[in-house]
Amino acid sequence: MIQFDQVSKRYPTGQIGLEDTSFQVDRGEMVFLTGHSGAGKSTLLKLIMLMERATQGQVRVGGRNLRSMGRSQIPALRREIGVVFQNHQLLFDRSVFENVALPLQIAGYSAQDTGKRVRAALDQVGLLDKEKLSPIALSGGEQQRVGIARAVVHKPSLLLADEPTGNLDPKLSAEIMALFERFNQVGVTVLIASHDLALIARMRHRVLTLKEGRLVADG
Amino acid sequence: MVDSGRGASRTKNTIRGATATPRRSSADERRAVEAKSRKKFQVRRKARPDSSERVSGALLHHQQMCRQSLSRLASTPVASLMTCLVMAIALVLPSVMMVAVNNIKQLSAGWDGTPQLTLYLRTNSEPVELMKRLSADSRIESLVYLSADQALAEFEQYSGLADITAQLDNNPLPAILVLRPELGALQGDGGGKLVAEMQALPQVDLASLDLEWIERLRQILQLTERASWLLATLLAMAVLLVIGNTIRLAIENRRSEIVVIKLVGGSDAYVRRPFLYTGLWYGASAGLIAAFLVQVLVLLVEGPAERLAELYQSRFELQGLGLEATLLLVVSGALLGWCGAWLASFRHLRDIEPR
Numbered sequence: 372m373i374q375f376d377q378v379s380k381r382y383p384t385g386q387i388g389l390e391d392t393s394f395q396v397d398r399g400e401m402v403f404l405t406g407h408s409g410a411g412k413s414t415l416l417k418l419i420m421l422m423e424r425a426t427q428g429q430v431r432v433g434g435r436n437l438r439s440m441g442r443s444q445i446p447a448l449r450r451e452i453g454v455v456f457q458n459h460q461l462l463f464d465r466s467v468f469e470n471v472a473l474p475l476q477i478a479g480y481s482a483q484d485t486g487k488r489v490r491a492a493l494d495q496v497g498l499l500d501k502e503k504l505s506p507i508a509l510s511g512g513e514q515q516r517v518g519i520a521r522a523v524v525h526k527p528s529l530l531l532a533d534e535p536t537g538n539l540d541p542k543l544s545a546e547i548m549a550l551f552e553r554f555n556q557v558g559v560t561v562l563i564a565s566h567d568l569a570l571i572a573r574m575r576h577r578v579l580t581l582k583e584g585r586l587v588a589d590g
Numbered sequence: 591m592v593d594s595g596r597g598a599s600r601t602k603n604t605i606r607g608a609t610a611t612p613r614r615s616s617a618d619e620r621r622a623v624e625a626k627s628r629k630k631f632q633v634r635r636k637a638r639p640d641s642s643e644r645v646s647g648a649l650l651h652h653q654q655m656c657r658q659s660l661s662r663l664a665s666t667p668v669a670s671l672m673t674c675l676v677m678a679i680a681l682v683l684p685s686v687m688m689v690a691v692n693n694i695k696q697l698s699a700g701w702d703g704t705p706q707l708t709l710y711l712r713t714n715s716e717p718v719e720l721m722k723r724l725s726a727d728s729r730i731e732s733l734v735y736l737s738a739d740q741a742l743a744e745f746e747q748y749s750g751l752a753d754i755t756a757q758l759d760n761n762p763l764p765a766i767l768v769l770r771p772e773l774g775a776l777q778g779d780g781g782g783k784l785v786a787e788m789q790a791l792p793q794v795d796l797a798s799l800d801l802e803w804i805e806r807l808r809q810i811l812q813l814t815e816r817a818s819w820l821l822a823t824l825l826a827m828a829v830l831l832v833i834g835n836t837i838r839l840a841i842e843n844r845r846s847e848i849v850v851i852k853l854v855g856g857s858d859a860y861v862r863r864p865f866l867y868t869g870l871w872y873g874a875s876a877g878l879i880a881a882f883l884v885q886v887l888v889l890l891v892e893g894p895a896e897r898l899a900e901l902y903q904s905r906f907e908l909q910g911l912g913l914e915a916t917l918l919l920v921v922s923g924a925l926l927g928w929c930g931a932w933l934a935s936f937r938h939l940r941d942i943e944p945r
Contacts, residue, residue: 420853446852477856477860479648479650
């Protein structure tokens with residue numbers, strides 16, 4: 372599903388994002404990505420979404436080589452991937468429903484189809500009764516769950532999450548992680564960047580550890 | 591939960607396999623793996639809308655953006671109106687010039703553009719022989735004879751000075767021959783030659799070609815028309831800039847929204863759509879306001895213009911924009927708005943990328 376082959380990313384400032392990193396995530400796997408801040412977790416996720424491009428090496432997502440993808444093909448790639456952000460990236464001038472519906476609108480679903488799928492996604496994250504509210508009226512954990520609903524509403528085959536439990540208390544964090552596990556159980560490949568080592572250890576999934584841009588542990 | 595044993599063995603495999611596989615395997619194998627995984631990718635995509643559904647989805651988005659952008663404009667009525675007014679005034683200037691040109695054209699339409707050669711005959715000269723001779727001339731298309739009495743009657747009818755002429759004891763007007771020369775015969779100095787030739791005829795007192803002032807008027811009209819087109823072009827650019835700037839600000843205001851849309855896979859066209867509609871609405875409203883302003887201006891000068899025409903006993907009616915020109919103004923305003931929005935969004939949306 373995801374394949375990094377000797378990938379390096381150096382920023383124009385000379386800062387090293389990733390250095391000679393190779394790994395593979397199979398379809399249906401659930402993998403954690405960990406390391407100190409600045410170790411390259413975000414860079415790695417950005418490379419998968421083509422928010423950044425590798426300076427060296429090959430990144431493949433779903434069998435497609437991202438190097439050969441032009442600017443115009445990026446939206447199609449991102450539509451195949453669901454992403455959960457630490458800061459939610461929700462739009463506060465729209466209702467919860469409209470936020471979650473955004474990927475479907477972009478993909479061109481009919482209004483009827485959109486309604487069904489959005490409610491299904493909100494049901495999965497337990498926010499079905501909040502669809503009409505503005506995200507600003509929700510708690511941090513609820514906002515994060517809206518972000519997750521938006522990430523999975525179009526049934527992506529790959530789900531990425533960047534510090535999804537970043538500023539949540541342990542109980543909420545565990546709930547969010549359990550949610551990701553549920554999606555993984557129905558076949559979605561999940562890659563979660565997190566520095567919450569205690570939580571990750573309890574989850575007992577494969578863990579990729581980055582240090583100063585290099586992959587130092589896998590297992 | 592995946593058990594740790596399985597997870598560990600798989601990771602071992604994958605890390606060894608992953609670092610080694612792409613280099614060791616032949617190109618064929620790699621291609622096969624890619625094809626397989628691409629196929630899997632596509633199988634999942636089946637759940638997505640097919641092309642006809644996507645078209646209706648895009649149409650739906652068009653409708654939504656069309657409505658949404660209008661209500662966004664309406665939500666800040668004063669600011670929107672200001673922008674529209676600036677553009678409307680830019681559109682009014684050339685429109686007024688066009689209206690003026692059209693009116694003068696209408697005024698001069700009585701002269702259908704082909705010049706006349708008028709021969710004022712000496713009193714008591716015999717016209718029949720002259721007419722015979724002139725109608726044989728290939729340079730002359732047609733000729734009309736007006737006797738002195740007919741000339742007086744026509745003068746009275748057109749000048750409205752019947753009261754004055756009635757007081758005259760004899761008719762001061764000469765008989766005239768109105769010639770319509772062939773246009774080809776007037777090319778170059780043909781016109782001058784013809785006049786000189788006619789002037790030399792013994793029956794002719796005075797030969798006058800009314801070409802000159804008609805020609806002058808036509809040139810002035812042409813110049814004005816050209817000038818108003820140039821002005822229109824310049825001001826159209828001003829409209830583009832105003833729209834461009836407005837859209838740039840709108841894009842800046844909605845930066846976070848654009849980032850999110852790009853993150854979840856919105857294409858450039860999708861991101862651009864609301865702004866294009868905003869430009870379209872701005873332009874169309876500006877066109878409508880401009881048409882209204884022109885109509886107001888016409889109404890304001892209509893009274894004086896008609897009184898002036900009355901003094902000349904003319905039944906001149908000031909023409910406004912008319913339905914067609916109004917439509918043209920609105921449509922070209924909308925088009926300009928759309929183009930300006932396109933230019934601005936093309937430039938600025940590229941710069942907004944999720945980081």
